[in-house]
Amino acid sequence: MAHTPPLVEEPPIAQVELGDIGTGPGGPGQGRDGERGPGPGGRSRPVPQRSYVTGLTMGLAAILMFFMALVSAFIVRKGLSDDWRAFPLPPILWLNTAILFVSSITIQVARRRLGREDVAAFRRWWTVTTGLGLLFVAGQLIAWRQLAHEGVYLASNPSSSFFYLLTAAHGVHLLGGIIALIVIGWRSWQNTRVTRSTATEMAAIYWHFMDGLWIFLFLLLMMGQ
Amino acid sequence: MSAHAHPVSHHAAAPQGFIRRYIFSTDHKVIGVQYWLLALAAVSVGMVLSWLFRVHLAWPHAILPGFGGVVKPEQYLELVTMHGTLMIFFVLTVAPQSGFGNYFLPIQIGADDMAFPTLNMMSFWVTFVAFFVLISAFFVPGGAPINGWTSYPPLSAVGAISGPGQGTGETLWVISIAMFCLASLLTALNFIATTIEMRTQGMSLMRMPLTVWAWFVTAIVGLLAFGVLLAACILLLLDRTAGTSFFIPAGLVFNDTQPALNHSGGSPLLWEHLFWFFGHPEVYIAILPSMGVVSTVLSTFSRKPVFGYKAMAYALCAIAFLGFTVWGHHMFVSGMSPYSAIAFSFLTLSIGVPSAIKTFNWLGTLWGGKIQFTSAMLFAIGFVSLFVTGGLSGLFLAQPSVDLPLHDTYFVIAHFHLVMGVAAVFGIFAGTYYWFPKMFGRCMNEKLGKIHFWFTFIGAYMIFMPMHWMGIMGALRRYAQPGGLAFLQHMSPIEHFITIAALITGAAQLLFYWNFFWSLRHGQKAGDNPWHATTLEWAVSSPPPHGNFEQVPHVYRGPYEYSVPGYSEDYIPQHLAPEQVAKAGA
Numbered sequence: 001m002a003h004t005p006p007l008v009e010e011p012p013i014a015q016v017e018l019g020d021i022g023t024g025p026g027g028p029g030q031g032r033d034g035e036r037g038p039g040p041g042g043r044s045r046p047v048p049q050r051s052y053v054t055g056l057t058m059g060l061a062a063i064l065m066f067f068m069a070l071v072s073a074f075i076v077r078k079g080l081s082d083d084w085r086a087f088p089l090p091p092i093l094w095l096n097t098a099i100l101f102v103s104s105i106t107i108q109v110a111r112r113r114l115g116r117e118d119v120a121a122f123r124r125w126w127t128v129t130t131g132l133g134l135l136f137v138a139g140q141l142i143a144w145r146q147l148a149h150e151g152v153y154l155a156s157n158p159s160s161s162f163f164y165l166l167t168a169a170h171g172v173h174l175l176g177g178i179i180a181l182i183v184i185g186w187r188s189w190q191n192t193r194v195t196r197s198t199a200t201e202m203a204a205i206y207w208h209f210m211d212g213l214w215i216f217l218f219l220l221l222m223m224g225q
Numbered sequence: 226m227s228a229h230a231h232p233v234s235h236h237a238a239a240p241q242g243f244i245r246r247y248i249f250s251t252d253h254k255v256i257g258v259q260y261w262l263l264a265l266a267a268v269s270v271g272m273v274l275s276w277l278f279r280v281h282l283a284w285p286h287a288i289l290p291g292f293g294g295v296v297k298p299e300q301y302l303e304l305v306t307m308h309g310t311l312m313i314f315f316v317l318t319v320a321p322q323s324g325f326g327n328y329f330l331p332i333q334i335g336a337d338d339m340a341f342p343t344l345n346m347m348s349f350w351v352t353f354v355a356f357f358v359l360i361s362a363f364f365v366p367g368g369a370p371i372n373g374w375t376s377y378p379p380l381s382a383v384g385a386i387s388g389p390g391q392g393t394g395e396t397l398w399v400i401s402i403a404m405f406c407l408a409s410l411l412t413a414l415n416f417i418a419t420t421i422e423m424r425t426q427g428m429s430l431m432r433m434p435l436t437v438w439a440w441f442v443t444a445i446v447g448l449l450a451f452g453v454l455l456a457a458c459i460l461l462l463l464d465r466t467a468g469t470s471f472f473i474p475a476g477l478v479f480n481d482t483q484p485a486l487n488h489s490g491g492s493p494l495l496w497e498h499l500f501w502f503f504g505h506p507e508v509y510i511a512i513l514p515s516m517g518v519v520s521t522v523l524s525t526f527s528r529k530p531v532f533g534y535k536a537m538a539y540a541l542c543a544i545a546f547l548g549f550t551v552w553g554h555h556m557f558v559s560g561m562s563p564y565s566a567i568a569f570s571f572l573t574l575s576i577g578v579p580s581a582i583k584t585f586n587w588l589g590t591l592w593g594g595k596i597q598f599t600s601a602m603l604f605a606i607g608f609v610s611l612f613v614t615g616g617l618s619g620l621f622l623a624q625p626s627v628d629l630p631l632h633d634t635y636f637v638i639a640h641f642h643l644v645m646g647v648a649a650v651f652g653i654f655a656g657t658y659y660w661f662p663k664m665f666g667r668c669m670n671e672k673l674g675k676i677h678f679w680f681t682f683i684g685a686y687m688i689f690m691p692m693h694w695m696g697i698m699g700a701l702r703r704y705a706q707p708g709g710l711a712f713l714q715h716m717s718p719i720e721h722f723i724t725i726a727a728l729i730t731g732a733a734q735l736l737f738y739w740n741f742f743w744s745l746r747h748g749q750k751a752g753d754n755p756w757h758a759t760t761l762e763w764a765v766s767s768p769p770p771h772g773n774f775e776q777v778p779h780v781y782r783g784p785y786e787y788s789v790p791g792y793s794e795d796y797i798p799q800h801l802a803p804e805q806v807a808k809a810g811a
Contacts (some may be wrong), residue, residue, distance in 0.1 A: 045777065051340040051422030058414040062452045069456035069499055076495050077471060083490035155468035158490060165463070
């Protein structure tokens with residue numbers, strides 16, 4: 001997973017490093033983010049901002065295992081069978097891939113603007129990213145329509161079953177990311193447990209992960225045909 | 226007892242109102258109790274199911290209530306399928322990890338709650354709904370599924386033509402398990418983030434109680450395993466409902482009927498690989514938390530530190546890691562290459578090493594201790610006994626040449642019930658007797674607890690030891706009427722013996738129910754630290770307040786400082802500063 005350094009200065013956000021397990025005196029839970037004071041919702045001590053990123057990282061590990069299970073099923077099912085029939089992938093997938101790739105760049109631009117406390121520009125780039133995400137999902141739906149138009153359905157062949165399954169599974173996860181983008185872009189950041197900088201960092205990590213995952217799945221679907 | 230000179234924590238008031246406090250609560254302690262009660266409900270149903278099929282096995286012509294006459298083979302299969310599913314998922318996964326883990330992990334690391342309390346609440350309610358989705362399978366046309374808890378295709382994938390219960394019932398099974406996977410993933414994520422990020426000052430990794438180590442490692446195992454089962458469930462659901470052929474090969478015939486002809490080319494083996502890639506780690510999800518509990522209980526009631534603390538922590542990690550490499554030993558008879566089988570066999574046998582380290586260290590902890598035979602201690606010792614007994618038969622089954630004749634026999638039933646079923650239940654009992662005073666402020670009755678232990682301990686051996694012999698003689702699991710086979714007919718006295726033992730052992734559990742619910746109101750008042758134990762949960766009142774700690778605790782030492790020479794007390798709590806600990810003769 002690509003690790004993006006934090007780009008903002010207001011409350012210091014810790015970096016994600018899997019091996020970095022704070023220990024010893026002055027360990028986690030103390031000092032860091034202490035300036036936030038008791039959070040809302042009855043916490044006696046604020047949750048360290050880093051724990052949100054850690055939680056997200058763990059979530060991504062689980063998502064990766066889920067997709068790896070599907071990918072290994074793809075490889076095994078294709079290897080074991082003599083009924084696998086290739087079909088040409090809709091060319092619009094190339095466009096979709098480019099859109100998603102660009103959205104990874106725009107989300108970084110947005111975070112940089114937030115780092116300079118230019119909230120208006122942050123909102124603008126954040127909206128662009130959200131729009132590109134929606135465009136990607138729409139493009140995937142168009143690809144489905146094109147395949148259906150050619151008579152390639154979910155149950156037509158194992159190759160098409162896996163195509164629909166993998167694109168749908170990825171699409172659902174990406175939609176989750178889009179919802180997060182919308183919430184982060186438009187909520188008020190008064191009195192929240194998680195700071196805006198942590199939230200945008202998490203969203204960006206998730207977004208890059210979904211981008212990389214899609215490129216991997218696209219290559220798999222292309223080469224595995 | 227309280228630490229000194231630490232920042233006073235500011236508690237917002239605990240939520241008021243019954244629903245926010247006890248139903249949709251985000252307090253980890255309430256959620257822990259909710260999980261525990263859910264497991265109690267599940268184990269009650271699962272146990273009643275086992276009584277029914279045991280009675281049927283002993284007296285095949287008995288007319289049981291609710292079956293409309295003699296139990297039919299498919300009804301027998303419904304009973305064993307639902308028994309297995311309930312026990313594995315909703316008891317052995319829920320109680321020791323989600324139940325005790327939720328309640329005590331945050332307190333033992335000095336945190337005021339889990340890292341993500343709302344997520345925690347959602348995990349519980351998804352699990353809760355999953356439980357009722359599963360139970361509802363009994364009440365749909367065709368009844369509950371009949372393909373066993375492993376849900377092997379093609380039987381599980383082709384729908385109602387493969388038998389009653391394989392229609393709507395099996396669909397509900399798949400949906401329930403998929404929901405359970407999702408909830409377990411969220412719980413695992415929460416446990417890991419909490420352990421990494423929420424430990425209080427001074428609580429280094431090597432000062433964590435072994436219970437915390439066990440919950441932490443188990444959460445990692447769950448995080449990596451449940452996603453795979455979730456993926457497998459989705460594939461199965463698509464095969465069942467959308468006409469795909471992931472698992473369904475061509476040319477199947479069930480009861481003279483062919484499934485829809487568009488299925489072809491699928492691989493049932495694919496499910497087996499995906500399922501057991503989850504399924505074997507699941508065994509460790511069930512047993513590792515109990516190992517943590519047993520380590521703590523043995524240490525507390527031996528008044529000795531855990532022997533080889535670091536080795537215990539590393540052994541947990543080693544078992545968890547190896548657990549991901551051995552799934553093929555469930556599939557020796559599937560036609561796998563003998564070379565693969567040897568690799569899986571070698572890896573499986575090597576799990577004996579960290580398991581033996583743990584057993585050795587448990588015995589080392591007991592050795593020379595001032596042992597107090599409390600109910601919790603008896604169940605912890607019982608756990609070690611059952612784990613060793615069940616583990617030994619694992620060494621037989623790990624070898625492909627021995628496994629071939631023993632596969633799918635009662636020998637396997639005996640093995641896994643002892644080593645991870647009953648052993649994990651003993652861990653749950655040990656944890657319940659040990660922590661009940663902390664959770665509810667009152668002690669359970671020790672005399673009843675000890676009677677409960679002896680009935681359960683002897684009963685477990687009486688039920689499962691004869692099954693080894695039955696299995697070696699060729700008795701097959703999932704046969705509804707073993708008496709129909711000539712070579713098994715002479716076993717009917719054994720069947721009677723096992724069934725009577727199961728009924729008596731089951732009846733003895735009523736003592737536990739009585740003890741539990743009676744003690745909630747009438748048990749002896751516990752005080753903060755009735756066992757003179759050292760870990761952080763005993764530093765707060767019983768039950769702990771909302772937010773757990775009045776002051777942020779600081780940890781000064783390891784978790785098992787018992788009988789340290791030179792001090793007046795035989796235990797030194799983790800949160801006491803060195804100058805607060807009374808020296809002997811001072």
